[in-house]
Amino acid sequence: MEIKIMKNILAANQNKAEEIKKLLSQKKILMINLIGAPGAGKTTLLEKTILSLGKRFRMAVIEGDIATDIDARRLQPLGIPIVQINTDGACHLESTTILKAFDEFDLTDLDLVFVENVGNLVCPAEFDIGEYAKIAISSVTEGEDKPLKYPLLFREAKALLLSKTDLMPYTDFDKTGFYKNVKNINAELPVFEISCKKNIGMELWINWLTQITARIKK
């Protein structure tokens, strides 16, 4: 499938988040906004998640990146519609560009849209792109203090993926401290411990995602 590459449209005063929410609600589509640091494992998570969901849902991906289409090309073999947005230096995706990306999809033929935001724990958390849920992803190699140091994302997120758990034995990651920090910022936040590489812990995340997507379709 061909990848459409778009530029980010910067239009700070033209917030289209509400328009997107209405459109998605009409079409009964769930949109996920995946946010994590550079190298947290966002693309690998999408790859494994889309493969796991298989034929259960009709899916599409919007890839946000500053300068390349590396991630979109990685996902291309999955055979689902992908739009790559290049932000040309900007640190997050905006609703105006997301709405424009929808022109490339057949919205009558979709259940689930994944947005992979620019790798950044700060700015993407500040912008509503009309998503149903922001999902945070943080790898064990980043350390246990991230919820305290980047509180907005962990407060805004509807789920948290603790990724690269296969590396835990080789790091000083303090799991008890991590859960304490998460609780401190957002006591209700569900946490899924996963290793995409070793295929560990994916079922609970896939279950969670399946349930909220199915709820929207009703």
Next chain:
Amino acid sequence: MEIKIMKNILAANQNKAEEIKKLLSQKKILMINLIGAPGAGKTTLLEKTILSLGKRFRMAVIEGDIATDIDARRLQPLGIPIVQINTDGACHLESTTILKAFDEFDLTDLDLVFVENVGNLVCPAEFDIGEYAKIAISSVTEGEDKPLKYPLLFREAKALLLSKTDLMPYTDFDKTGFYKNVKNINAELPVFEISCKKNIGMELWINWLTQITARIKK
């Protein structure tokens, strides 16, 4: 030693970078602006670097963080002057705040100032804070594509630290690909492979830093 905690002063039109450069040049102080993703190992690098340099230079640290003083407290046992700047949500440090932080130091008694910027590969690269050099740090767990995906930082940096090399055997990090990507963005960029945890590769980095600091003092 007591840690002074300051708030970021947002004043986009009041660029003090030139004023800082003049001041540092008069006082013969070298200022390093350390930039990396969340969890790349910036604080650990500072810790090990300051310990290694020992009594060779008189040093100080300016810690940038959105919400906490975790990193400043980690460095406190080193017994050097530390100022913690909390940006209150902002994604980078600005020159106005850096200049203000200097009020807390005795500039006649310093050779080297380390600034640890907010964990973010995008925004901090765009702002001149009057530093002598931006130093990029990227860990092997982030993958080999970061130079391509965040080109500005790798173009602006005067040195690149590839950190957490002790984790290399447990990841799919493509070292040849990494060097190809670095070359593609900035062919002149010196790269130092380090593991702060295992104390591997620190000598070349310390040598490089010692040489440029000594040059400024002349």
